[in-house]
Amino acid sequence: MDGIMDLVRRKSASIALIIGVFVFWELACLVGGISDIVLPRPTQIIASLIEYWPAIQPHAAQTLFTTLVGFAIGVVIGILFGVGIGSSRLAYDTAYPLLVGISSIPKVAVVPIFVLWFGAGTVPAILTAAIISIFPIVVNVATGIATVEPELEDVMKTLKASKWDILWNVSLPRSMPYFFASLKVAVTLAFVGSVVAETVASNRGIGNMMMVASSTFNVPLVFAGLFILAGLGVGLYALFSIAESRVTGWAHRKDLAVT
Amino acid sequence: MSLALAAVAPVHDDDAAAHKSGMSPLVSHTRPFIEFEKVSVRFGKGDRQVQALAETSLSIHEGDFVALVGPSGCGKSTLLKLVGDLLKPSTGHVFVGGRELGATPIRIGMAYQNSTLLPWLTIRDNVMLPLKIVPPFRSQFRAKRRGEFRDRAEALLAQVGLAGFGDKFPWQLSGGMMQRANLCRALVHEPDLLLLDEPFGALDQFTREELWQIMQELWMAKKTTVLLVTHDLREAAFLGNRICVMSARPGRILDDSPVSFARPRTIDMTYEPDFVALNQQLRRLIVEARGGTGIVQAGGH
Ligand SMILES: Nc1ncnc2c1ncn2[C@@H]1O[C@H](COP(=O)(O)OP(=O)(O)OP(=O)(O)O)[C@@H](O)[C@H]1O
Ligand SMILES: [Mg+2]
Numbered sequence: 123m124d125g126i127m128d129l130v131r132r133k134s135a136s137i138a139l140i141i142g143v144f145v146f147w148e149l150a151c152l153v154g155g156i157s158d159i160v161l162p163r164p165t166q167i168i169a170s171l172i173e174y175w176p177a178i179q180p181h182a183a184q185t186l187f188t189t190l191v192g193f194a195i196g197v198v199i200g201i202l203f204g205v206g207i208g209s210s211r212l213a214y215d216t217a218y219p220l221l222v223g224i225s226s227i228p229k230v231a232v233v234p235i236f237v238l239w240f241g242a243g244t245v246p247a248i249l250t251a252a253i254i255s256i257f258p259i260v261v262n263v264a265t266g267i268a269t270v271e272p273e274l275e276d277v278m279k280t281l282k283a284s285k286w287d288i289l290w291n292v293s294l295p296r297s298m299p300y301f302f303a304s305l306k307v308a309v310t311l312a313f314v315g316s317v318v319a320e321t322v323a324s325n326r327g328i329g330n331m332m333m334v335a336s337s338t339f340n341v342p343l344v345f346a347g348l349f350i351l352a353g354l355g356v357g358l359y360a361l362f363s364i365a366e367s368r369v370t371g372w373a374h375r376k377d378l379a380v381t
Numbered sequence: 382m383s384l385a386l387a388a389v390a391p392v393h394d395d396d397a398a399a400h401k402s403g404m405s406p407l408v409s410h411t412r413p414f415i416e417f418e419k420v421s422v423r424f425g426k427g428d429r430q431v432q433a434l435a436e437t438s439l440s441i442h443e444g445d446f447v448a449l450v451g452p453s454g455c456g457k458s459t460l461l462k463l464v465g466d467l468l469k470p471s472t473g474h475v476f477v478g479g480r481e482l483g484a485t486p487i488r489i490g491m492a493y494q495n496s497t498l499l500p501w502l503t504i505r506d507n508v509m510l511p512l513k514i515v516p517p518f519r520s521q522f523r524a525k526r527r528g529e530f531r532d533r534a535e536a537l538l539a540q541v542g543l544a545g546f547g548d549k550f551p552w553q554l555s556g557g558m559m560q561r562a563n564l565c566r567a568l569v570h571e572p573d574l575l576l577l578d579e580p581f582g583a584l585d586q587f588t589r590e591e592l593w594q595i596m597q598e599l600w601m602a603k604k605t606t607v608l609l610v611t612h613d614l615r616e617a618a619f620l621g622n623r624i625c626v627m628s629a630r631p632g633r634i635l636d637d638s639p640v641s642f643a644r645p646r647t648i649d650m651t652y653e654p655d656f657v658a659l660n661q662q663l664r665r666l667i668v669e670a671r672g673g674t675g676i677v678q679a680g681g682h
Contacts (some may be wrong), residue, residue, distance in 0.1 A: 155559040273493045275492070275496065276491065277492075277493070277497050278464040278514070279466075280467065280489040280490075280491045281511050281515050281570070282515065283514045287514050291514070295499070296499075298501075359522050372500045372503075372552070373500070
């Protein structure tokens with residue numbers, strides 16, 4: 123009972139905060155007389171969301187599509203590399219510095235290169251989303267696999283377990299909390315990637331729609347695009363959070379440092 | 382208790398029996414089951430080199446219960462790892478069943494001081510883990526995990542006092558309960574050899590004594606060869622058929638003597654004069670091995 127009350131209290135506090143921010147925003151714009159060319163009020167944004175919905179909807183679908191496809195590619199490649207690097211001490215020590223180096227490059231800087239290679243359109247957006255989401259996944263999966271307790275490994279080895287047995291029965295399940303933690307980060311990053319690529323080099327997607335809207339000074343529509351992005355991002359984050367608590371509930375019973 | 386033990390016996394299915402009989406010619410009765418021949422172990426290279434184990438020779442016969450005691454850091458765990466083929470000797474040879482280590486396929490069960498149960502599996506699934514990996518069980522795992530194997534895990538759990546806990550997760554159990562489950566996991570695949578590294582070290586005295594008794598019952602039923610590393614001299618004398626005392630690092634076997642108290646031993650027996658005298662003798666040996674006077678100094682542990 124206490125737990126439920128506690129949950130309601132915590133949730134209601136954050137909902138109240140969100141509503142409070144919007145109310146403050148609305149009032150500040152009204153009282154301060156801020157022009158809607160500079161900062162539209164939330165009600166105006168919602169109005170334009172409704173007004174332009176038929177035009178927005180295909181762009182939103184396009185962005186969601188490129189993000190998810192890119193993210194899926196990123197997850198597959200990320201898991202493969204993560205398992206490879208995490209399973210071998212040598213690979214871990216060798217590849218980790220390179221990984222850190224690459225992951226500190228702002229990935230959006232590669233958009234022009236993708237455009238050069240594949241032309242403007244969907245492909246650069248997908249690839250940007252993929253490449254931006256790979257690294258957190260690789261690093262986390264590799265960490266999860268490389269940090270299996272040596273005692274546990276000893277027990278498995280005395281059972282004459284093969285590398286594959288150990289990976290399948292111990293390392294992979296063990297790295298799931300790390301993996302899901304990185305999924306939540308990666309999916310939001312994937313949005314950043316696809317939207318930036320759309321902004322720069324595409325005639326479809328929310329990023330492109332916002333570019334066009336801002337060039338015609340339709341500022342409420344620009345903000346409507348932001349709202350859509352926020353909604354999609356939060357939605358996917360929530361989806362993976364739920365999946366996480368389903369799959370890795372065991373991990374939240376004890377302290378587990380997830381980076 | 383003996384009834385409960387009989388219930389676990391379906392182990393003698395065809396493959397397991399074949400495995401056992403396949404073993405017998407290898408384990409000739411003239412040669413010991415496990416034999417250390419002038420084995421030494423060094424860790425590291427150059428200046429940083431550490432000699433963990435001095436030249437050691439040791440024989441363990443099938444069905445022996447060897448307790449290994451000695452000062453901290455003397456190489457007990459190292460010796461255990463050698464037997465488990467987790468570590469290669471720097472010099473010398475380890476023979477199992479008369480052949481070089483690794484040549485004879487033996488089944489090993491292992492338990493450490495900290496329970497290494499997998500937190501995402503139920504206790505029952507944890508106990509069944511070796512059956513998923515070790516032949517011949519592994520090939521039958523899919524078919525039998527819901528029937529025979531499950532019953533076997535449950536029967537073992539019941540034997541260590543964990544009946545009804547099969548569906549719980551490790552984090553729902555106390556330390557003592559986890560260690561019981563850990564013991565079940567080490568035994569479920571009917572090992573030829575049980576390697577125990579301070580398995581009861583982190584438990585309170587009463588739980589520990591209870592687990593000694595359980596351990597003794599299990600051993601008396603199966604006569605598995607056991608190598609037990611412990612810091613507790615009472616534990617060594619209660620459980621062991623033989624106690625090997627090791628010297629400080631680099632470790633070697635200082636003393637190797639049989640323990641002849643009749644089984645089943647009881648906790649009360651550990652307070653009788655003979656038993657206390659044995660403990661004192663062991664204690665003196667280890668104090669000497671540590672190079673101390675026996676007077677505990679502050680922070681000297
Ligand atoms: N992987 C390793 N690398 C370097 N040195 C090691 C390694 N493993 C063990 N040693 C050293 O070898 C010696 C023996 O270690 P071991 O773990 O066998 O001791 P132990 O008798 O089990 O001690 P304790 O009773 O405290 O568990 C120790 O001095 C330790 O520092
Ligand atoms: Mg040790």
